[in-house]
Amino acid sequence: MVxxxxxxxxxxxxxxxxxxxxxxxxxxxxxxxxxxxxxDVLSMGRAAGFLGVKxxxxxxxxxxxxxxxxxGIDYEMEGLEIKIIITVKTFYKTGVEVEAMHGAxxxxxxxxxxxxxxxxxxxxxxxKLLKKTGGKSDIGNQ
Amino acid sequence: MVxxxxxxxxxxxxxxxxxxxxxxxxxxxxxxxxxxxxxDVLSMGRAAGFLGVKxxxxxxxxxxxxxxxxxGIDYEMEGLEIKIIITVKTFYKTGVEVEAMHGAxxxxxxxxxxxxxxxxxxxxxxxKLLKKTGGKSDIGNQ
Amino acid sequence: MVxxxxxxxxxxxxxxxxxxxxxxxxxxxxxxxxxxxxxDVLSMGRAAGFLGVKxxxxxxxxxxxxxxxxxGIDYEMEGLEIKIIITVKTFYKTGVEVEAMHGAxxxxxxxxxxxxxxxxxxxxxxxKLLKKTGGKSDIGNQ
Amino acid sequence: MVxxxxxxxxxxxxxxxxxxxxxxxxxxxxxxxxxxxxxDVLSMGRAAGFLGVKxxxxxxxxxxxxxxxxxGIDYEMEGLEIKIIITVKTFYKTGVEVEAMHGAxxxxxxxxxxxxxxxxxxxxxxxKLLKKTGGKSDIGNQ
Amino acid sequence: MVxxxxxxxxxxxxxxxxxxxxxxxxxxxxxxxxxxxxxDVLSMGRAAGFLGVKxxxxxxxxxxxxxxxxxGIDYEMEGLEIKIIITVKTFYKTGVEVEAMHGAxxxxxxxxxxxxxxxxxxxxxxxKLLKKTGGKSDIGNQ
Amino acid sequence: MVxxxxxxxxxxxxxxxxxxxxxxxxxxxxxxxxxxxxxDVLSMGRAAGFLGVKxxxxxxxxxxxxxxxxxGIDYEMEGLEIKIIITVKTFYKTGVEVEAMHGAxxxxxxxxxxxxxxxxxxxxxxxKLLKKTGGKSDIGNQ
Numbered sequence: 001m002v003x004x005x006x007x008x009x010x011x012x013x014x015x016x017x018x019x020x021x022x023x024x025x026x027x028x029x030x031x032x033x034x035x036x037x038x039x040d041v042l043s044m045g046r047a048a049g050f051l052g053v054k055x056x057x058x059x060x061x062x063x064x065x066x067x068x069x070x071x072g073i074d075y076e077m078e079g080l081e082i083k084i085i086i087t088v089k090t091f092y093k094t095g096v097e098v099e100a101m102h103g104a105x106x107x108x109x110x111x112x113x114x115x116x117x118x119x120x121x122x123x124x125x126x127x128k129l130l131k132k133t134g135g136k137s138d139i140g141n142q
Numbered sequence: 143m144v145x146x147x148x149x150x151x152x153x154x155x156x157x158x159x160x161x162x163x164x165x166x167x168x169x170x171x172x173x174x175x176x177x178x179x180x181x182d183v184l185s186m187g188r189a190a191g192f193l194g195v196k197x198x199x200x201x202x203x204x205x206x207x208x209x210x211x212x213x214g215i216d217y218e219m220e221g222l223e224i225k226i227i228i229t230v231k232t233f234y235k236t237g238v239e240v241e242a243m244h245g246a247x248x249x250x251x252x253x254x255x256x257x258x259x260x261x262x263x264x265x266x267x268x269x270k271l272l273k274k275t276g277g278k279s280d281i282g283n284q
Numbered sequence: 285m286v287x288x289x290x291x292x293x294x295x296x297x298x299x300x301x302x303x304x305x306x307x308x309x310x311x312x313x314x315x316x317x318x319x320x321x322x323x324d325v326l327s328m329g330r331a332a333g334f335l336g337v338k339x340x341x342x343x344x345x346x347x348x349x350x351x352x353x354x355x356g357i358d359y360e361m362e363g364l365e366i367k368i369i370i371t372v373k374t375f376y377k378t379g380v381e382v383e384a385m386h387g388a389x390x391x392x393x394x395x396x397x398x399x400x401x402x403x404x405x406x407x408x409x410x411x412k413l414l415k416k417t418g419g420k421s422d423i424g425n426q
Numbered sequence: 427m428v429x430x431x432x433x434x435x436x437x438x439x440x441x442x443x444x445x446x447x448x449x450x451x452x453x454x455x456x457x458x459x460x461x462x463x464x465x466d467v468l469s470m471g472r473a474a475g476f477l478g479v480k481x482x483x484x485x486x487x488x489x490x491x492x493x494x495x496x497x498g499i500d501y502e503m504e505g506l507e508i509k510i511i512i513t514v515k516t517f518y519k520t521g522v523e524v525e526a527m528h529g530a531x532x533x534x535x536x537x538x539x540x541x542x543x544x545x546x547x548x549x550x551x552x553x554k555l556l557k558k559t560g561g562k563s564d565i566g567n568q
Numbered sequence: 569m570v571x572x573x574x575x576x577x578x579x580x581x582x583x584x585x586x587x588x589x590x591x592x593x594x595x596x597x598x599x600x601x602x603x604x605x606x607x608d609v610l611s612m613g614r615a616a617g618f619l620g621v622k623x624x625x626x627x628x629x630x631x632x633x634x635x636x637x638x639x640g641i642d643y644e645m646e647g648l649e650i651k652i653i654i655t656v657k658t659f660y661k662t663g664v665e666v667e668a669m670h671g672a673x674x675x676x677x678x679x680x681x682x683x684x685x686x687x688x689x690x691x692x693x694x695x696k697l698l699k700k701t702g703g704k705s706d707i708g709n710q
Numbered sequence: 711m712v713x714x715x716x717x718x719x720x721x722x723x724x725x726x727x728x729x730x731x732x733x734x735x736x737x738x739x740x741x742x743x744x745x746x747x748x749x750d751v752l753s754m755g756r757a758a759g760f761l762g763v764k765x766x767x768x769x770x771x772x773x774x775x776x777x778x779x780x781x782g783i784d785y786e787m788e789g790l791e792i793k794i795i796i797t798v799k800t801f802y803k804t805g806v807e808v809e810a811m812h813g814a815x816x817x818x819x820x821x822x823x824x825x826x827x828x829x830x831x832x833x834x835x836x837x838k839l840l841k842k843t844g845g846k847s848d849i850g851n852q
Contacts, residue, residue: 001760002180002259003780005721005799011431038144038204043327047487048203050427051335054483054491055201057764059248060255061190061757062180065764065778068491069519070429089431093779098255101266105247106201108269113202113240117144120281124243127250127266139262143334145354147295147373153573185753189629192569193761196625196633199338203331207338207352210633211661212571231573235353285618286464286543287638289579289657322428322488332487339485341622343532344539345474345615346464349622349636377637382539385550389531390485392553397486397524401428404565408527411534411550423546437715469611473771476711477619480767480775494775495803496713515715570748570827606712606772616771627765627816628823629758630748666823669834673815674769676837681770681808685712688849692811692837695818707830 001062007093012134014089016100016127018108020082023121028077030118038114045084045107045114046073052106053088056099066092068099073107084108085130095135101127143204149235154276156231158242158269160250162224165263170219172260180256187226187249187256188215194248195230198241208234210241215249226250227272237277243269285346291377296418298373300384300411302392304366307405312361314402322398329368329391329398330357336390337372340383350376352383357391368392369414379419385411427488433519438560440515442526442553444534446508449547454503456544464540471510471533471540472499478532479514482525492518494525499533510534511556521561527553569630575661580702582657584668584695586676588650591689596645598686606682613652613675613682614641620674621656624667634660636667641675652676653698663703669695711772717803722844724799726810726837728818730792733831738787740828748824755794755817755824756783762816763798766809776802778809783817794818795840805845811837 022028030036038044050071057065070089075082086103088096108124115122131140164170172178180186192213199207212231217224226249230238250266257264273282306312314320322328334355341349354373359366370387372380392408399406415424448454456462464470476497483491496515501508510533514522534550541548557566590596598604606612618639625633638657643650654671656664676692683690699708732738740746748754760781767775780799785792796813798806818834825832841850 001778001781003799005779005801039330040324040327043324044203044331046323047328047331048201050487051484052201058761059190059194059197060252061186061760062252063255067493067518067777068427069431071427089429091431092777097258098251101254102251105251105266105269109240109244109247110202110204112243113205116239120279124247124269125267127247127269137262143352143355145373147353147375181756182750182753185750186757188749189754189757192629193626200335203334209351209635209660210569211573213569231571233573234351285636285639287657289637289659328487332485336485342619343474343478343481344536345470345618346536347539351635376635381542382535385538386535389535389550389553393524393528393531394486394488396527397489400523404563408531408553409551411531411553421546465614466608466611469608470615472607473612473615476771477768493777493802494711495715497711515713517715612771616769620769623769627758627762628820629754630820631823665826666819669822670819673819673834673837677808677812677815678770678772680811681773684807688847692815693835695815695834695837705830 004064004093009092010134012090012095014095014097014100015087015131016104016129018084018104018127019125020108020111021123021125022080022119024119027115027119036114041111041114042075045110048110049073049086049103049107053099053103056102060098063098064094066090095132097129097132101129146206146235151234152276154232154237156237156239156242157229157273158246158271160226160246160269161267162250162253163265163267164222164261166261169257169261178256183253183256184217187252190252191215191228191245191249195241195245198244202240205240206236208232237274239271239274243271288348288377293376294418296374296379298379298381298384299371299415300388300413302368302388302411303409304392304395305407305409306364306403308403311399311403320398325395325398326359329394332394333357333370333387333391337383337387340386344382347382348378350374379416381413381416385413430519435518436560438516438521440521440523440526441513441557442530442555444510444530444553445551446534446537447549447551448506448545450545453541453545462540467537467540468501471536474536475499475512475529475533479525479529482528486524489524490520492516521558523555523558572632572661577660578702580658580663582663582665582668583655583699584672584697586652586672586695587693588676588679589691589693590648590687592687595683595687604682609679609682610643613678616678617641617654617671617675621667621671624670628666631666632662634658663700665697665700714774714803719802720844722800722805724805724807724810725797725841726814726839728794728814728837729835730818730821731833731835732790732829734829737825737829746824751821751824752785755820758820759783759796759813759817763809763813766812770808773808774804776800805842807839807842811839
């Protein structure tokens with residue numbers, strides 16, 4: 001584990017995404033109309049994502065535990081794809097990129113799990129960092 | 143949550159994948175030679191993946207807890223991609239697809255976390271189910 | 285911990301409740317209209333409750349871990365009170381009463397946490413078992 | 427989740443209660459004499475409550491993780507009621523009210539779980555905040 | 569992870585120990601008299617040990633999750649040593665040796681943590697399996 | 711729990727050890743050659759140890775949660791013994807001794823669990839603090 005005892009705390013932000021791709025138009029409609037039998041996919045995904053962000057250091061061996069001071073989750077739907085955009089912030093010695101990416105994957109997996117009875121062809125794509133600020137090297141921040 | 147109290151236990155297998163795509167050939171070489179400063183990426187990913195599979199029901203609200211009776215993780219490297227193949231088995235009333243997919247995502251995120259200092263362009267792709275057996279509808283099992 | 289190794293598995297059901305009492309009519313309206321700033325209180329409560337039921341044996345020392353095979357959460361609103369009704373089922377050697385009561389308390393606390401900015405007078409009451417079936421002594425089952 | 431990155435840390439205290447109501451005088455006597463077959467209810471409740479306070483952000487989606495810097499648990503018995511009084515302190519950007527209330531509910535549920543074989547009529551009441559200090563609005567602090 | 573899907577469940581028992589060695593007679597007396605400022609060391613150790621046994625598969629990557637159907641913890645004090653004896657039982661396809669050893673270590677660490685302010689010389693020894701029954705090879709069972 | 715709200719943060723280090731004693735020379739050779747069937751014992755032990763250090767406050771009731779800012783694990787093999795040396799650092803109000811000792815025990819138990827099929831005589835010894843700095847009383851720091 002990297003030794004961060006001597007680092008200064010700075011304001012850190014990370015934005016990550018995951019894309020859930022369904023196989024049928026009806027799946028998207030069921031999400032929008034709130035008729036998925038297992039419940040409200042977007043709200044339950046949000047709850048799971050918040051918890052997932054906070055549990056990142058519990059699952060990834062090398063990851064420092066840190067105070068998650070903000071987490072926000074938005075959804076963008078287009079065609080058969082639902083893009084999950086997750087923003088995490090802290091004031092600490094290390095960044096929150098992995099937390100944001102882990103949160104995005106947990107939201108995506110929660111959606112997969114809830115949609116499974118409706119659609120056997122759901123896949124998860126493009127879990128990646130969109131932006132980070134506050135560390136030595138900012139990304140995606142033009 | 144689906145009521146499974148009246149279902150019969152059967153042997154269940156699920157195979158899922160995730161693809162970690164790095165941005166530089168040197169990253170793959172460091173993994174193969176074991177020179178990644180944070181340690182042995184493949185073994186630590188395996189440890190994290192085993193734990194991740196077992197914690198799936200802790201993170202996904204709608205997912206039934208179940209006895210994970212086997213988990214195996216293999217890696218295939220080609221070009222700039224590392225494919226993680228994870229197999230999960232149980233003898234229970236419901237399948238282990240989500241467990242396998244969650245495990246694959248945790249391995250991928252562990253690799254991302256350990257490779258971050260070497261390579262700023264790592265992405266995670268194609269988290270998907272390759273095969274399942276033992277439920278009402280088998281997939282990928284021709 | 286009670287030794288249950290020699291017991292037979294039977295179908296078990298437990299129904300528990302918790303009552304969240306708010307202090308202003310506007311709070312109830314905000315929940316119903318979905319205008320609580322922290323999000324959809326009922327869906328996020330449901331997600332947290334499902335996870336809470338599954339984590340009961342992680343928090344209560346003397347409680348046996350068991351396969352949660354069904355969990356359902358309903359809400360009844362009347363006046364300033366929201367009654368949370370949670371049903372848990374398993375096929376196992378011991379009952380799910382404590383799981384149901386723990387789940388009810390987690391739903392109630394999630395509501396408290398999300399409503400706090402709107403209403404400083406929220407209290408939680410009457411966490412109790414309404415019904416259990418499947419053990420030596422059934423309760424509430426006339 | 428509320429964004430607290432720009433807030434200042436202050437000393438925070440919260441005191442919460444839960445009331446466990448048993449149905450028979452003999453139950454209270456067994457607790458006092460230490461003859462409950464499952465063990466020392468008050469000490470095991472205290473251990474579970476400390477752990478519960480620390481796990482609050484693991485269970486409640488919207489709750490910030492924070493450094494729990496003190497937790498104390500006291501019991502007051504009168505008639506058929508055991509009042510659990512729990513105090514939590516931190517020096518951080520947000521309060522510990524929900525942590526105290528969650529801890530109180532975990533102590534109460536642990537007592538319920540341990541007393542169940544002796545007394546089928548145990549209920550949990552009045553989980554509420556008694557006092558908080560250190561935030562914008564103090565409560566119960568005259 | 570070993571594949572146990574094809575194995576038969578049998579009754580399994582494991583007994584493990586850990587020894588906590590303190591450096592001063594006064595420490596043992598404080599435990600016996602219940603005057604340790606942090607509380608009742610033996611009851612809090614028992615609560616932590618029960619939870620530790622149940623969380624073994626959460627911490628050890630290669631360990632199968634299993635239904636812990638009994639856990640009992642006893643203490644033997646002699647001179648400056650406290651021997652923790654922990655018994656775990658299940659009816660399952662694999663044994664509970666590691667669960668018993670992990671529980672013993674958690675009890676010992678809880679005692680260390682609570683005694684630290686009184687005694688700087690506490691050590692933990694001899695975490696080992698005393699007996700197992702129910703698998704292919706029994707140990708300590710003459 | 712000790713009230714640390716009024717304490718100042720200082721740099722804290724703790725070094726702890728555990729000794730895993732195997733019963734046959736062949737076990738040590740299998741570890742060194744990487745031929746243990748369950749995988750790379752030293753890397754998987756390291757992954758589990760990092761996670762174990764971070765989860766200490768989840769298992770030990772009286773232990774404060776704290777920001778683990780560094781963790782390093784080394785192994786020394788001599789004869790039939792493998793000594794695990796674990797270093798933990800933080801900048802906080804309380805020390806990391808128990809975290810280091812818990813991490814050492816988790817590494818040792820992971821090794822035990824992975825070596826069990828090869829060697830029935832593995833024991834764990836001498837879990838103890840070697841050194842601490844940064845608190846009122848330093849230990850082992852001449």
